[in-house]
Amino acid sequence: MITPDEALSTVLRNVAQLSPVCLSLADALGCRLSEDIQAPCDFPSFDRSMMDGFAVCLGSVSGRYRRMGILKAGESWPIPLHAGECVEIMTGAPCPLGTDLVFPYEDVESDGAWMTSTQNHELGQYMSKRGSECRNGETVLKKGTIVTPLVIAVLASFGQKTVPVIPPPQVAIIVTGREIVREGRFLEEAQIHDANGPMLMAMACMLGVTKIGSQSADDDLFSLTQALEQASEAEVVLITGGVSEGLFDLVPEALQKTGAEILFHKVSQKPGKPFLFARKGGRLYFALPGNPLSAHLCFHRYVTPVIRMMQGNILPSFRDRGIARITPNQSGRTRFELARVQGDRGTDQPFRLTVYEGRHSSDLFSVHKANSIVCVPPSKEGDTASFKEKDWEFEWLESARMEDMWS
Ligand SMILES: Nc1nc2c(c(=O)[nH]1)N[C@H]1C(S)=C(S)[C@@H](COP(=O)(O)OP(=O)(O)OC[C@H]3O[C@@H](n4cnc5c(N)ncnc54)[C@H](O)[C@@H]3O)O[C@H]1N2
């Protein structure tokens, strides 16, 4: 059986970044730009008042200016100001031609016909000059930039409706098993509700996936192959259940029947031993063992990096260290244990880990507070089975939230 590291490198060797597409600004949130973006005009595109007050054309020795009228944002002044004239101007309005500076209301006295400045001034004050943020044709956003709400604001400022990005993959989820009842329908005896489908959908959403199909299949070849055919739009296909040794675990056979090449089946890990990885052209298939914690681990460890790489992301290391007491691993397989990290805010004390050990991969209820995973390698021969507190490396789960970990 291959090791988890060998499994991960086989998976990663088979991933390619997706081709760029143009998405609406909202759909592009979280994606990487696939091209540099140039400003289509100067920004701001006119000399803009930064304050409510008076736009003045200098020239008055006494500091008194003739008030020529009012200029709202969204309007422009038709004629140039002459020396000693001013216009009452609102923030965001274009300064009239001839404006030397803007006085805020706080720095003047005005009687309606005349305005007198009461403070010193500087040329150009409170004017955001045309092109002062960027010039027409200037590169304002670099290829590879992640589209955040601030990037969306920049693009929207140029009037751009779409943007070229590396999209997230389309994901299809196939939930197998006759005993699984979906979408809250009534349970017959020996049936259970679907936990994997909603969990995997949520995990994909956390990685920015927006197009997720979900369907179910019975434990027979016809139903499984039909479901696999229906998933042929997706770049990532997740199948849960039916991948182990049972008489009705037919997912490997169904994948082969549809022409997918199985790259490995079974990994020396706990949970998730029956995990299978296959591909057909650019489409990757992950057959995740049916027990929810196995499906969770296999998604976290093998599917998450794939979805990131398809979107042109590097693989960040969400690793940290914390103190824990963990039973030595004499299973012969690499153990991945869910854990809860906690810290003391404002101290430099190391993180502490509560490791949810000894759970079966169907024991969902006691681990839902987990925010991390610890990898416990198999003990080496001759290791005394000591059980001491020590410093362990852990990996944050995608769903971990900082505000939830401080005690
Ligand atoms: N003889 C052997 N039996 C098993 C082995 C083995 O090596 N030899 N491996 C065990 C391990 S480890 C796992 S994990 C499971 C995985 O089996 P399958 O992937 O074939 O999954 P199923 O048998 O279909 O289901 C297992 C378990 O999970 C429940 N399940 C399935 N889907 C869902 C869902 N969508 N939501 C909630 N729960 C689900 C299902 O009812 C079963 O209880 O095989 C062991 N057997």
Ligand code: MOO
């Ligand atoms: O590998 Mo299974 O995932 O332990 O239950």
